[in-house]
Amino acid sequence: MSSNAAAPAESLKQFQIPFFRPTIGEAEINSVVETLRSGWLTTGPKTKRFEQEFAKSVGAEFAIAVNSCTAALHLALEAVGVGRDDEVIVPTLTFASTGEVVMHLGAKPVLVDVCADTLCIDPDQIERLITPKTKAIMPVHYGGHPADMDEIHAIARKHGIHVIEDAAHAIPTEYGGRRVGTISDLTCFSFYANKTMTTGEGGMVTTNDQELADRVRLMSLHGISKDAWKRFSAEGSWYYEILAPGYKYNMTDINAALGLNQLERSGEFHQRRSAIVQAYDAGLADVEEIKLPAVRPDVVHAWHLYVIQVDIERLSINRNDFIKALNGAGIGTSVHYLPLHMHPLYRDRFGYQPSDLPVAQSAFDRIISLPVYPTMTESEVDYVISTVRSIVEENRGR
Numbered sequence: 549m550s551s552n553a554a555a556p557a558e559s560l561k562q563f564q565i566p567f568f569r570p571t572i573g574e575a576e577i578n579s580v581v582e583t584l585r586s587g588w589l590t591t592g593p594k595t596k597r598f599e600q601e602f603a604k605s606v607g608a609e610f611a612i613a614v615n616s617c618t619a620a621l622h623l624a625l626e627a628v629g630v631g632r633d634d635e636v637i638v639p640t641l642t643f644a645s646t647g648e649v650v651m652h653l654g655a656k657p658v659l660v661d662v663c664a665d666t667l668c669i670d671p672d673q674i675e676r677l678i679t680p681k682t683k684a685i686m687p688v689h690y691g692g693h694p695a696d697m698d699e700i701h702a703i704a705r706k707h708g709i710h711v712i713e714d715a716a717h718a719i720p721t722e723y724g725g726r727r728v729g730t731i732s733d734l735t736c737f738s739f740y741a742n743k744t745m746t747t748g749e750g751g752m753v754t755t756n757d758q759e760l761a762d763r764v765r766l767m768s769l770h771g772i773s774k775d776a777w778k779r780f781s782a783e784g785s786w787y788y789e790i791l792a793p794g795y796k797y798n799m800t801d802i803n804a805a806l807g808l809n810q811l812e813r814s815g816e817f818h819q820r821r822s823a824i825v826q827a828y829d830a831g832l833a834d835v836e837e838i839k840l841p842a843v844r845p846d847v848v849h850a851w852h853l854y855v856i857q858v859d860i861e862r863l864s865i866n867r868n869d870f871i872k873a874l875n876g877a878g879i880g881t882s883v884h885y886l887p888l889h890m891h892p893l894y895r896d897r898f899g900y901q902p903s904d905l906p907v908a909q910s911a912f913d914r915i916i917s918l919p920v921y922p923t924m925t926e927s928e929v930d931y932v933i934s935t936v937r938s939i940v941e942e943n944r945g946r
């Protein structure tokens with residue numbers, strides 16, 4: 549395993565065990581430097597290779613590299629024809645991107661509650677929200693656990709709507725023996741700095757549909773008929789045509805260089821994350837006040853996040869105090885997420901009340917994301933376990 553050569557940024561030193569440390573080795577650094585020296589900085593041969601390797605890794609026919617998962621989601625919705633006054637079904641327990649891209653196209657995100665165990669979109673809550681305006685369902689594989697794709701596809705087929713997966717957390721996730729990346733019309737991945745593999749910033753759209761792939765690629769670069777690198781290299785000419793008002797979402801070769809190395813190491817990263825999860829599960833299994841993350845049968849969990857739920861009814865402190873105690877002990881944490889329907893934008897624009905989606909509302913009061921990343925040492929993992937245990941012991945009972 550290559551060493552973690554990057555010096556930690558100041559902000560990462562805040563906690564003895566930060567919530568996240570990227571795993572960047574000498575190979576990644578050398579690849580980026582080599583790209584800088586190559587004379588080709590933006591979309592070019594490295595991006596092309598990264599697309600090919602990524603497509604192979606998930607078993608998809610087509611992969612289009614972009615500069616974020618947010619861009620990927622935007623392009624995917626555009627490609628299936630989502631537009632003004634349409635509706636898109638989205639889980640409420642997700643990041644800003646999943647909802648905002650719907651609004652960028654003039655459509656309305658219709659928020660759905662989540663399953664109490666996986667915290668992924670609850671398929672039983674979807675059908676009653678489908679209207680003649682519904683164009684797509686966009687499940688999120690929360691934390692790296694797959695959503696109920698069979699049930700979601702059955703609903704989508706019945707109503708003739710598209711499924712676009714927000715797979716920002718899902719490298720590598722499997723559902724029913726299939727790798728996430730080919731299950732739906734389009735799948736969108738994130739390579740943001742704290743994801744399971746990173747390009748610094750970046751994203752990817754995968755699909756098996758040639759027409760959708762062509763549309764995503766076209767719109768990812770100004771709606772022009774040829775990639776910039778083909779225009780200026782020996783493979784192409786100066787001539788291009790603008791076919792649609794596209795976006796500037798292309799990935800650079802600098803990012804792709806990083807991505808190629810990270811992709812190569814993603815199996816090793818997943819093994820290490822899984823080992824940490826096993827240690828957490830074993831070390832916390834008997835703590836009745838802590839609910840551990842669920843794993844349904846026949847899935848592979850990517851373990852982007854390890855989300856525990858504290859039983860606040862059995863403790864004298866609330867979730868925020870629990871986090872303060874962890875932070876006080878030098879352990880970085882996060883909360884994924886304040887549900888979309890509880891944000892001012894959604895409350896004011898669409899009239900949501902916190903109690904409208906009660907499972908997510910209740911989960912929000914309990915969830916804490918613990919650190920889980922390949923460079924965590926065994927003693928760091930043990931320290932997190934013993935700290936969680938002692939916070940519970942000190943605050944047992946109301």
Ligand SMILES: Cc1ncc(COP(=O)(O)O)c(C=O)c1O
Nearest residue numbers: 616617618643645716738739740
């Ligand atoms: C569920 C989810 N969707 C989409 C995104 C957006 O990813 P990106 O930062 O690559 O745009 C994120 C990022 O954190 C996410 O967690």
